[in-house]
Amino acid sequence: MxxxxxxxxxxxxxxxxxxxxxxxxxxxxxxxxxxxxxxxxxxxxxxxxxxxxxxxxxxxxxxxxxxxxxxxxxxxxxxxxxxxxxxxxxxxxxxxxxxxxxxxxxxxxxxxxxxxxxxxxxxxxxxxxxxxxxxxxxxxxxxxxxxxxxxxxxxxxxxxxxxxxxxxxxxxxxxxxxxxxxxxxxxxxxVQNKVNTERFSDPKTPDELEVTYGLDPTRPTIVYVGRINTNKNIHDLVEAYNDVSETVRDVQLILVGEIQEEQYAKELTDMACGEVFLTGWVSDDTLAGIYSVADVYSSASISEGFNLPIAEARLFDCPIVVFDIPPHRENLSDYDRGYLVDPGDLSTFSDALARSLSERRHDE
Missing domain, CATH: 3.40.50.2000 (Glycogen Phosphorylase B;)
Structure with a gap:
């Protein structure tokens, strides 16, 4: 329906x-x-x-x-x-x-x-x-x-x-x-949400992303897409990224989405041990390009209705690491590259990110 x-x-x-x-x-x-x-x-x-x-x-x-x-x-x-x-x-x-x-x-x-x-x-x-x-x-x-x-x-x-x-x-x-x-x-x-695939028909190239945002597509890349506010629990994702950066060399974290809380955005960059890019809102072709260079998609959100970016990341065959809440479980039930972690278990979350990065780079 x-x-x-x-x-x-x-x-x-x-x-x-x-x-x-x-x-x-x-x-x-x-x-x-x-x-x-x-x-x-x-x-x-x-x-x-x-x-x-x-x-x-x-x-x-x-x-x-x-x-x-x-x-x-x-x-x-x-x-x-x-x-x-x-x-x-x-x-x-x-x-x-x-x-x-x-x-x-x-x-x-x-x-x-x-x-x-x-x-x-x-x-x-x-x-x-x-x-x-x-x-x-x-x-x-x-x-x-x-x-x-x-x-x-x-x-x-x-x-x-x-x-x-x-x-x-x-x-x-x-x-x-x-x-x-x-x-x-x-x-x-x-009536489950659908991804409009036409939005992603003309992705930006890695070279274009590097010129516009300074992103290095050759580096291991974690991507998050969504609003930048406290309700999205992004600080847990940054903390997990810090753990991963100790074992995965040159890993970068890209946070894509409208910055709704400027102070919170500053706190995220201040707490990061490595390089975190906050792109703000981006056009569909840019978003498609970012999904294309992602080695893993991740969100630390613990409260969602559907989480459309997960469905979008699936189009690009990204490994996905998220907390195990009902909509995420539903979204990844038929996807063999999805990793569900108990909410709040940052140690396991970090391990899943590192493992996904390693597998993705090995596949390439």
Whole structure:
């Protein structure tokens, strides 16, 4: 089953206008990559797709229009507005009017559950909820404020959809379905994330990567892809890298992704014994080039819904070393180059990295 099947089942096969909702629509955002794939699939099926978001960071989006809704520029005010915006009668009424002709609304993030619920009641629009993952406060990074924010988001992303009765809840993995059903008592179906292989059709060459980022493709290379923030537990990966650098000569660690916490990024480079490259967000052709030179892909995250970069790394036949959590187990169940390590066991994690590097270099 894919997103087209879900839309057709719940709004009719003749449905041709689909709205997709998310808070931030950005090429560096995992949810946005899922949405981009959905846009492609829906457009291929003849659907007219529109994305509604607070912030759009794409220069252009093929097969879809994008409407940026009001949100304060200040990060703190923006976070507060995310919570209260459904209760703004002016903006909600205006959005409802613009959605009258849509056959289906796919909601990826609160606060768009409320307006989609109202569309369902007033216009008969199919309300489809896409559930990714709920980051528990105990699993999040440092800081009391961060944990409070995570807790509020946890309530909003699980309780609100369960109260507003969507036509269907789709989760990105079996573990996400189990999580949602456990937290809400409501049923969900699994529509697993897919990798858009067209994104990686024209990878940068090793020479181009060396010129742009100073990367030496001849050195043993560990790659991580994802947001650079405390919730991703990257400090454990750097610590494991430090252990590996004692036995694997000239090993380098490449951290690819949007730097969301500048201080945390600095802490990562300061604690590293060897050479760590933080590339920031990169284009698809650059990302494909980096996967191509990776000797091993690794993430120390202990809280994920699916972890799309693992599926991407598989396309390049990379050995993969990650902690053994349900979505990782699910993602690597049929992959013989995946290594699952008990969460927190950095000694075994480091050994798996060193062994993967050795095997990969030997294969070449």
């Amino acid at each position: 894919d997103v087209v099947d879900v839309v057709d089942e719940h709004s009719g096969s003749d449905a041709d206008k689909v709205a997709i909702f998310t808070r931030n629509f950005s090429p560096s955002n995992g949810i946005s990559q899922v949405i981009s794939q959905q846009i492609s699939e829906l457009a291929s099926a003849g659907k007219d797709v529109s994305v509604f978001c607070f912030k759009n960071r794409f220069d252009s989006v093929e097969y879809s229009s994008v409407t940026s809704l009001y949100s304060p520029d200040n990060a703190i005010l923006s976070g507060m507005y995310d919570i209260v915006s459904p209760f703004n009668p002016v903006s909600t009424s205006a959005l409802l009017r613009s959605l009258r002709e849509f056959d289906a609304a796919i909601v990826h993030q609160y606060p768009f559950d409320v307006v989609s619920h109202l569309c369902k009641k007033m216009h008969g629009t199919a309300y489809i909820r896409w559930y990714h993952h709920d980051l528990e406060a105990r699993e999040s990074g440092k800081g009391f404020v961060n944990k409070v924010h995570i807790r509020i988001n946890s309530v909003l992303k699980t309780r609100i959809p369960s109260y507003l009765d969507p036509d269907v809840v789709c989760t990105v993995s079996k573990s996400s379905r189990e999580e949602f059903e456990r937290k809400t008592g409501k049923e969900a179906i699994v």
